[in-house]
Amino acid sequence: xxxxxxxxxxxxxxxxxxxxxxxxxxxxxxxxxxxxxxxxxxxxxxxxxxxxxxxxxxxxxxxxxxxxxxxxxxxxxxxxxxxxxxxxxxxxxxxxxxxxxxxxxxxxxxxxxxx
Amino acid sequence: xxxxxxxxxxxxxxxxxxxxxxxxxxxxxxxxxxxxxxxxxxxxxxxxxxxxxxxxxxxxxxxxxxxxxxxxxxxxxxxxxxxxxxxxxxxxxxxxxxxxxxxxxxxxxxxxxx
Numbered sequence: 001x002x003x004x005x006x007x008x009x010x011x012x013x014x015x016x017x018x019x020x021x022x023x024x025x026x027x028x029x030x031x032x033x034x035x036x037x038x039x040x041x042x043x044x045x046x047x048x049x050x051x052x053x054x055x056x057x058x059x060x061x062x063x064x065x066x067x068x069x070x071x072x073x074x075x076x077x078x079x080x081x082x083x084x085x086x087x088x089x090x091x092x093x094x095x096x097x098x099x100x101x102x103x104x105x106x107x108x109x110x111x112x113x114x115x
Numbered sequence: 116x117x118x119x120x121x122x123x124x125x126x127x128x129x130x131x132x133x134x135x136x137x138x139x140x141x142x143x144x145x146x147x148x149x150x151x152x153x154x155x156x157x158x159x160x161x162x163x164x165x166x167x168x169x170x171x172x173x174x175x176x177x178x179x180x181x182x183x184x185x186x187x188x189x190x191x192x193x194x195x196x197x198x199x200x201x202x203x204x205x206x207x208x209x210x211x212x213x214x215x216x217x218x219x220x221x222x223x224x225x226x227x228x229x
Contacts, residue, residue: 001161031215042204042219043159092158096215102147102166102208104217108158 002027002095004107012113013083020079021110023093028073031096033104034066038089046091049076083114117142121205121220128195128227136190136223138179138205146207148172148181148188149217153202162190162203195227 003026013019023032032049046066047055055068069077080087090111094104122137140146150162150172163172168183177192188205205220 033217042221043217045216048216090158094159094217102215103149103161103164104208104215105161106151106159 002029002097002105004093004095004105006093006107006110008110009108010111010113012115015084015114017083018079018081019083019112020077021091021093023076023078023107025074025095029095029097030073032070032076033094033096034068034076034078035092035094035106036089037092037109043092046078080112083112085114088112088114117146117207117209117218119205119207119218119220121203121223124202124222124224126223126225128225130197130227130229131194132227134190134192134195134199134225136203136205136225138188138190138220140186140188140205140207142186142207142209142218144209146209148179149206149208150177150179150188150190151204151206151219153204153222155201159204195225197227197229200225200227 005024007022034046035043037043045058046061047057049055049068049070051070067079090109092109094106118141120139147166149164151159152162153159163174165172165181171180179188179190202222202224204222206217
């Protein structure tokens with residue numbers, strides 16, 4: 001398994017501003033992922049963060065809105081840009097471990113409320 | 116494409132009752148299957164997994180068997196406790212194309228009462 005931490009754990013932001021979420025893992029991992037969980041909903045993959053290359057975004061998510069950094073094998077950031085109330089969600093990072101990275105372990109999440 | 120279908124909740128049970136949460140899937144290739152649990156105000160925790168047909172995953176009294184013939188991965192527990200109250204997510208990982216992406220079901224809320 002892996003121990004994953006996220007900062008901040010929660011935040012309240014004004015519309016039009018940006019927030020950067022940090023994800024730190026206690027071991028080197030190849031694959032890191034960012035998910036969004038809207039209130040009362042399931043998880044939706046935003047992007048896969050690859051070290052040394054640009055993130056791969058899922059349909060409906062774009063780099064200008066959700067820029068991602070992956071400077072090394074233990075750290076990644078997700079920025080939510082130009083926020084609106086519709087961005088109010090829980091944002092979770094996960095890492096893929098074990099054989100082929102098929103098993104994902106999740107961080108505790110960042111709870112974001114945009115006013 | 117891949118999809119996961121879970122029974123709708125909330126499921127409300129009395130303590131010590133038997134639990135079944137149904138999960139069926141559609142996938143190309145040979146997926147790995149997972150159950151995750153989300154306690155109130157927390158992130159997702161991996162509960163159990165199975166990587167091939169007929170495998171049984173088990174943890175904390177929960178178990179699920181990978182049934183390829185019925186494309187199912189139902190979660191069961193013989194005697195639930197109040198502390199099991201949470202949202203349970205079924206998911207599959209299909210590494211076709213090397214993506215290792217997880218596809219989640221909609222989640223099933225479990226409420227256990229005394």
